[in-house]
Amino acid sequence: MNTKNDGENIEQRKIIHIDMDAFYASVEQRDNREYQGKPVVVGGTPEQRGVVAACSYEARKFGIHSAMPATQAHQRCPHAVFLKPRFAVYREVSSQIREVFHQFTDLVEPLSLDEAYLDVTHNQVYSGSATLIAQEIKRLIKEKTELNASAGISYNKFLAKIASDMDKPDGLYLITPEQGPEFIKTLPVRKFHGIGKATEKRMKAVGIHTGNDLLQKDLNELVKLFGKAGHFYYSISRGVDHRPVNNHRERKSLGKENTFSKDISDTNEMLIILDELSNSVSRLLFDKQLTAQTITLKVKYADFELVTRSRTIEKPTLAGRKIFEIIKELLTKTEAGQRKVRLLGVSTSKLQEKDTKRVDKAEQMNLL
Ligand SMILES: [Mg+2]
Numbered sequence: 001m002n003t004k005n006d007g008e009n010i011e012q013r014k015i016i017h018i019d020m021d022a023f024y025a026s027v028e029q030r031d032n033r034e035y036q037g038k039p040v041v042v043g044g045t046p047e048q049r050g051v052v053a054a055c056s057y058e059a060r061k062f063g064i065h066s067a068m069p070a071t072q073a074h075q076r077c078p079h080a081v082f083l084k085p086r087f088a089v090y091r092e093v094s095s096q097i098r099e100v101f102h103q104f105t106d107l108v109e110p111l112s113l114d115e116a117y118l119d120v121t122h123n124q125v126y127s128g129s130a131t132l133i134a135q136e137i138k139r140l141i142k143e144k145t146e147l148n149a150s151a152g153i154s155y156n157k158f159l160a161k162i163a164s165d166m167d168k169p170d171g172l173y174l175i176t177p178e179q180g181p182e183f184i185k186t187l188p189v190r191k192f193h194g195i196g197k198a199t200e201k202r203m204k205a206v207g208i209h210t211g212n213d214l215l216q217k218d219l220n221e222l223v224k225l226f227g228k229a230g231h232f233y234y235s236i237s238r239g240v241d242h243r244p245v246n247n248h249r250e251r252k253s254l255g256k257e258n259t260f261s262k263d264i265s266d267t268n269e270m271l272i273i274l275d276e277l278s279n280s281v282s283r284l285l286f287d288k289q290l291t292a293q294t295i296t297l298k299v300k301y302a303d304f305e306l307v308t309r310s311r312t313i314e315k316p317t318l319a320g321r322k323i324f325e326i327i328k329e330l331l332t333k334t335e336a337g338q339r340k341v342r343l344l345g346v347s348t349s350k351l352q353e354k355d356t357k358r359v360d361k362a363e364q365m366n367l368l
Helices: 023-031 069-074 088-104 132-146 157-165 181-187 195-204 213-216 218-224 229-236 267-289 319-333 361-367
Strands: 015-020 041-044 052-055 081-083 106-110 117-119 149-153 172-174 254-266 290-301 306-317 341-353
Touching: 015 088, 015 132, 015 157, 023 041, 023 052, 023 088, 041 069, 052 069, 052 132, 069 081, 081 117, 088 117, 088 132, 106 267, 117 157, 117 361, 132 149, 149 157, 157 172, 157 181, 181 213, 195 218, 195 254, 213 229, 218 229, 254 267, 254 290, 267 290, 267 341, 290 319, 306 319, 306 341, 319 341
Parallel strands: 041 081, 149 172
Antiparallel strands: 015 117, 015 149, 041 052, 106 117, 254 341, 290 306, 290 341
């Protein structure tokens, strides 16, 4: 294990990030030859008011992307093939690729069914070349599953993840410790892991567009602007990320929140935002194949006072509609509306691996 105090130079780590290309859609194209070369959209059907869970590269050419409403995808490309997901198959492929990872190291941290970090710092094969190991992992995955994966190689998780996206599909991309800091300078902030649309907007408002702009800010300034996250941005803009590859994954909670540029007093407006947040959280759960038992609403009033309201339900869920139903009820237990609100958040906890047999069909349909 890499720890900061075992005398090892942390910058010498070798981290690989593997990410399957257009995962669900590629599995469907593999199993149905007639879909090969065609735009394929996996997720909700346009009739069901569902969202796109994954789409093939052919579909992306029409501007379709994941999390987009299926009706919109249909407008952009009416002749696309719309398919319901087959999770049992995806999970099987997922365990095949995890077997490949474990041939090289036990330090594997899965992020979802088709994505994982590997720490191969202490691997002796291929004279310790992480690039050659990544190449071999890609080859073995292809051999076992007939599917393409992209690999990013670097000295920390942050850069490895960015690297895997650089050369997709079927990519292999290395960012060395020498290249890291220069690489980050030119990177637009939206590419930074952990910087979502809301944060991107706030950064742009203060003139931060790239890694280099971040680098110009001192720590105090970043903390003042972004709170705790300021520390992370400060290190990351210097290419420093000490987070270890964690093979005993235990996620405690999963959530999304939104800070507004102007305080909100209209409850209807809040409900629209909370509906969206509930759906995003539902998608996060779905991607990680988790269900949640506790739903929490977070409200920060205009005067920065923070309150949370939670409810634990009997049957774990991942359905956006169910989450929103509870959130709606929890909102009535706050003073939102009478008091202006500057932040709303939805989070879920008491997470458990989704048991495909136990989550009923109706629930699945609800989500998509
Ligand atoms: Mg992927």
